[in-house]
Amino acid sequence: GDSVTQTEGLVTLTEGLPVMLNCTYQTIYSNPFLFWYVQHLNESPRLLLKSFTDNKRTEHQGFHATLHKSSSSFHLQKSSAQLSDSALYYCAPDSGYNKLTFGKGTVLLVSP
Amino acid sequence: EAAVTQSPRNKVTVTGGNVTLSCRQTNSHNYMYWYRQDTGHGLRLIHYSYGAGNLQIGDVPDGYKATRTTQEDFFLLLELASPSQTSLYFCASSDAQSNTEVFFGKGTRLTVV
Numbered sequence: 553g554d555s556v557t558q559t560e561g562l563v564t565l566t567e568g569l570p571v572m573l574n575c576t577y578q579t580i581y582s583n584p585f586l587f588w589y590v591q592h593l594n595e596s597p598r599l600l601l602k603s604f605t606d607n608k609r610t611e612h613q614g615f616h617a618t619l620h621k622s623s624s625s626f627h628l629q630k631s632s633a634q635l636s637d638s639a640l641y642y643c644a645p646d647s648g649y650n651k652l653t654f655g656k657g658t659v660l661l662v663s664p
Numbered sequence: 665e666a667a668v669t670q671s672p673r674n675k676v677t678v679t680g681g682n683v684t685l686s687c688r689q690t691n692s693h694n695y696m697y698w699y700r701q702d703t704g705h706g707l708r709l710i711h712y713s714y715g716a717g718n719l720q721i722g723d724v725p726d727g728y729k730a731t732r733t734t735q736e737d738f739f740l741l742l743e744l745a746s747p748s749q750t751s752l753y754f755c756a757s758s759d760a761q762s763n764t765e766v767f768f769g770k771g772t773r774l775t776v777v
Contacts, residue, residue, distance in 0.1 A: 597754070650758045650764065650766065653709070
């Protein structure tokens with residue numbers, strides 16, 4: 553089945569520094585959709601951004617990611633972290649039939 | 665705004681007990697899902713369905729049954745609950761088109777003592 557490897561565990565940053573959360577995936581599908589979901593404390597996961605197009609940058613709410621099918625990667629980036637970015641981030645490929653396989657998630661903690 | 669409602673929001677049961685978690689979506693979505701969320705494991709798919717009467721096996725189905733009675737309603741059944749099933753359970757729904765957004769409910773926290 554599909555699998556996802558994300559930056560392990562906890563990433564701590566000072567406000568204003570750049571954010572980079574890694575995601576690599578394995579899927580049998582040659583043209584998967586890739587998603588990033590974000591979950592703030594005591595909330596449900598919600599969509600942050602998604603992509604299908606190889607080598608095209610996708611942006612939303614200050615975050616961006618580029619799908620690279622050659623390396624099976626979909627890293628999440630932001631130029632300057634904000635306190636409100638503190639959350640749990642999930643990368644997920646769509647393995648078909650809307651069946652998302654989530655990674656273990658990465659907790660981003662931004663401090664003043 | 666898509667709406668997925670779970671009940672109960674919190675549940676405590678004893679080992680060996682019988683539990684049913686309910687989920688209703690009012691989005692007219694075809695797909696519904698049950699996930700469990702655990703620290704260190706992330707979100708894991710238990711069962712999902714693409715319509716009334718349909719059931720698909722997810723990645724961690726052992727110990728769980730599910731039933732989709734209508735397009736709106738999806739139930740998760742734990743017939744002999746065990747402490748390992750203590751978790752936060754999310755129901756979600758999505759449209760039939762691939763790559764559309766999955767909408768999550770607020771979650772049900774289940775504790776098996």
